[in-house]
Amino acid sequence: MKQLSALEMAVAVVLAKQVSLDGGHALIEQLKTAEVSGREFTGCGFYTEFGVDRALPPAVVTISPGGRVRSEVGPHAYPLEFMLYVKDGYAEMIEAYSYFDGYGDIDLLTAPFTAPNAFDLPAIEVR
Template identity: 55%
Template sequence: MTSKLTALERAVAEAIAREYPDATDALLRQLQNAVVTSRDFTGVGFFTEFDVPRDGPPAKDLVGPVGHICALVGSERYPLEFMLYVRGGYAEMIEAYSFEDGYGDLDLLTAEFTPPVESDFQTVEAEPQATSEK
């Protein structure tokens, strides 16, 4: 499998990148050309692994899972939280998870979603975003 990040994956990864001013530019540059290598759906979230170009600078001082972003997904507004995994300064995986019951038949990768924000579900009340790829 090789594909681009979905609108949801890109939105949450970019929101997390913006939480780290010293690493934002490097991460955003990496994410522009990310190529998905695998997706694993867990029933309460998913893992998306991807490769990024290594010809640019690594993200400064960033290692392991970073960020703590949330969004509400689909018409039922299923709550998901997200982390971005970084190794050696290069983004490599997005983890999405929920503390709720499973998401049923909701397609997490194509459903509408609220803009990603820091993890505090009281503040996630914006209108859902469209999922069209740009």
């Protein structure tokens, strides 16, 4: 059984609190049971798909995919942003992406990382 990496779990908890109406409680309980079914590395991030225990209560989410979380990974502080995908109340995928060039030989799942932090997008002025 493959579990979420420390980075994936850390960002997923912050994301769960952002996208759910109960402060993330239901999603966090689900994430504790996550079994990874696949990972795809894109060169600028990754997708992690997983299954959770569907005997647990579903979450009520405001948006999916959703969340605005950022962390810096590895010795050169490669910046990653994250989103959580939820379907029918159950977490199913984390997306990590960057607007920077590729991360090189950093192992994104085992490298040290900064504490994931929520961020807001800058306001866009409509004219």
